[in-house]
Amino acid sequence: MAALTIHEAAQTTGWSARMLRYIEQLGLIESPRSAAGYRLYGPAQLQRLRTLKELLDGHGLELGDVGFALRLRKEPALTEALDEWFEATPRKPVEIPDADWLAFEQDKHKSLLTPVPTTTRSTA
Amino acid sequence: MAALTIHEAAQTTGWSARMLRYIEQLGLIESPRSAAGYRLYGPAQLQRLRTLKELLDGHGLELGDVGFALRLRKEPALTEALDEWFEATPRKPVEIPDADWLAFEQDKHKSLLTPVPTTTRSTA
DNA sequence: ACATGCCTGACACATTGTTGGTAAGGTTGT
DNA sequence: ACAACCTTACCAACAATGTGTCAGGCATGT
Numbered sequence: 001m002a003a004l005t006i007h008e009a010a011q012t013t014g015w016s017a018r019m020l021r022y023i024e025q026l027g028l029i030e031s032p033r034s035a036a037g038y039r040l041y042g043p044a045q046l047q048r049l050r051t052l053k054e055l056l057d058g059h060g061l062e063l064g065d066v067g068f069a070l071r072l073r074k075e076p077a078l079t080e081a082l083d084e085w086f087e088a089t090p091r092k093p094v095e096i097p098d099a100d101w102l103a104f105e106q107d108k109h110k111s112l113l114t115p116v117p118t119t120t121r122s123t124a
Numbered sequence: 125m126a127a128l129t130i131h132e133a134a135q136t137t138g139w140s141a142r143m144l145r146y147i148e149q150l151g152l153i154e155s156p157r158s159a160a161g162y163r164l165y166g167p168a169q170l171q172r173l174r175t176l177k178e179l180l181d182g183h184g185l186e187l188g189d190v191g192f193a194l195r196l197r198k199e200p201a202l203t204e205a206l207d208e209w210f211e212a213t214p215r216k217p218v219e220i221p222d223a224d225w226l227a228f229e230q231d232k233h234k235s236l237l238t239p240v241p242t243t244t245r246s247t248a
Numbered sequence: 249a250c251a252t253g254c255c256t257g258a259c260a261c262a263t264t265g266t267t268g269g270t271a272a273g274g275t276t277g278t
Numbered sequence: 279a280c281a282a283c284c285t286t287a288c289c290a291a292c293a294a295t296g297t298g299t300c301a302g303g304c305a306t307g308t
Binding site for chain 2: 047048051052055058059061065066068069070072073075078081082085086088
Binding site: 187 | 294295298305306
């Protein structure tokens, strides 16, 4: 038998079988299946599982984070939307020194502030 | 006093004041402070808050996801590490001149040659 | 000065994510 | 045939998120 079963793979990688299934469910590592549907872990999968662990440990990540990173790779539109949002940063454009930035901000307020009617606050 | 206070900003953006502080705590939107430490929300921040809401709704994200995206921008090493992991695709691992790997491949083929398994395979 | 509003913390609660365990049923090797 | 192992699905326990609220202490406007 060249490939390992899930419990064997768990043994050698340090994950639990439960987590191996969970990782697959997150779309992070898909193992081939036998004709009967058994997961088969080959060297590639084992390597990936081990490096995944290092990745998490080394950078303080969680599986969900890697899952999100995967989503970013699969959905360029999402990456783009995030890029756009991050670029609309409230930080000053590098060319404008602090004082000018503040003046700029305040000036902007006078013209286009409050797109919503009265700021009536009903005390909660 | 050109900028809005936190409750006013909450009012116009649809977030709660509590969430505005939470968002700041996550490092997503930092508002300038008055001399006494009051948060001051200018047009830039308000815009950012509104688009943040759209971003979350439109893509089914959570604040933590955006926080993680921020981390990716601040830590190129992290992005690189993830790139590396994702590129280590299970099809062609690094370079394993291992007989085991070939054996695994053959086994995989053998498995794939077998027709539909006897298990109750409901074609979802 | 007083009423109101902001600040930081902290406690609380619902929801969700993570991880383990167990049960019912098919598969495999001896 | 039988023991051992896999699969999916479900329940449970515990941690993390998201969100409200309240308390004690300054700040601000009238």
